[in-house]
Amino acid sequence: MSENAIPLELTNYHDNDIAAVLPKLTPDERRGLCRLFGTERFSDIFAYADNPDDYIEEMGIEQAAELLENMDADDAVDILDTIDDDLEEKIVGLMDNESSDDIRLIRSYEDDEIGSRMTTNFISIPSDLTVKQAMKELISQAGENDNISTIYVTLPGTEIFLGAISLNDLIIAREGTDLSTLISTAYPRVYDHETVNDCLEHLKDYEEDSFPVIDPKGILLGIITSSDLVEAIDEELGDDYAKLGGLSAEEDLDEGILDSMKKRIPWLIVLLFLGIAVSTVVGMFESVAAELALIVCFQSLVLDMAGNVGTQSLAVTIRVLTDENLTGKKKAKLIFKETRVGLLNGIILGTISFVLVGAYISLAKGYSDRMGQAFAISGCVGVALICAMFVSSLVGTSVPLILNKLKIDPAVASGPLITTVNDLVAVVAYYGLAWIFLINTLHIS
Secondary structure (H helix, E strand, O other), rough: OOOHHHHHHOOOOOOOHHHHHHHHOOOHHHHHHHHHHHHHHHHHHHOOOOOHHHHHHOOOOHHHHHHHHHOOOHHHHHOOOOOOOHHHHHHHHHHHHHHHHHHHHHHOOOEHHHHHHOOOOEEEOOOOOOOOHHHHHHHHHHHOOOOEEEEEEEEEOOOOOEEEEHHHHHHOOOOOOOHHHHEEOOOEEOOOEHHHHHHHHHHHOOOOOEEEHHHHHHEEEEEEEEHHHHHHHHHHHHHHHHHHHHOOOOOOOOOOOHHHHHHHHHHHHHHHHHHHHHHHHHHHHHHHHHHHHHHHHHHHHHHHHHHHHHHHHHHHHHOOOOOOOOOOOHHHHHHHHHHHHHHHHHHHHHHHHOOOOOOHHHOOOOOOOHHHHHHHHHHHHHHHHHHHHHHHHHHHHHHHHHHHOOOOOOHHHHHHHHHHHHHHHHHHHHHHHHHHHHHHOOOOO
């Protein structure tokens, strides 16, 4: 196959598929591929590359600057974030003014602000054009900007956002149609300094392919596309998952040991003291375990089920807290519902435990001639399970609501805290019932 035929053959493949092959090529082969495709097409492929910093050095800063110059500014920023600051400044310095200005604009925002996610790849037209002029302007800008499904409209002579026009509406509009009748002035928009979390909550109710990002004065700065939103949601889910484990941020394979330790150790220290508190409470019931050692066998059953219920209630509550319109009445309804679910599930599982544990003690622990005592012990397990699951569902729901009210991220604090609190509740319920009913009332030993 000739060299000229290779790019034509590879047009059948998605850019992401070609980028996936880059690590398997030699540096010379990658440079050759860049020459074959040309800078513009190869920049589209390079935007999908994993670990792009590995290739920046081998291609040289001039070629790297040319590639990044042809990318969407947000994709270029993502790649620049993977290299050291000195090399980044050299590359940006070699880029044209428009590209470097776009990159510096996006880099000026904090990572949790929507401005850091936007792209400057969009079509913008003034509102005083005719339909024919608008189509001509669209075709003119489409060579540089390929996000053309939505055309953004600004006030004449300014960059102030007015509304948006669907490409479909513009195409089917008759030449004499007044352009203003096509403009949706109530089109959803976000502000550049809004947090990603707040924007996701606002935008999830709309089925648009992109949304304008404006500053407080209404100036159109860029757009956030649906693919940007998917990526943001994925990162937020990963971050929340890490937070539920007591981490301050999601870790990756390249993160240093000390950095990982710094993220984990604060909560581990807090949990250590809480664990000591739980152990102290268990120690208070040492005489119970010494007098009726059999009950220790079922301690983990009660603790595990309490933890599971608390985690379920926590997950439900964290999900509900994403609703900005959550009122006090709805919060009270949530607590009431979750505690009822916990109680009813506790009654079902407590009853099952009563039967199964009683049968196990009778048959496997030599209590066949003392079945009354065997089922008294299993009854203690069952009742403790009901109490623990009821309280755990209450704690799992109320703690994140309280933390959210105090402006503390419930995803960060709730997981480890609720697990430890539920252990404490389960231990007190279980050993307390054993001490009161089995030892002091029924005198079982």
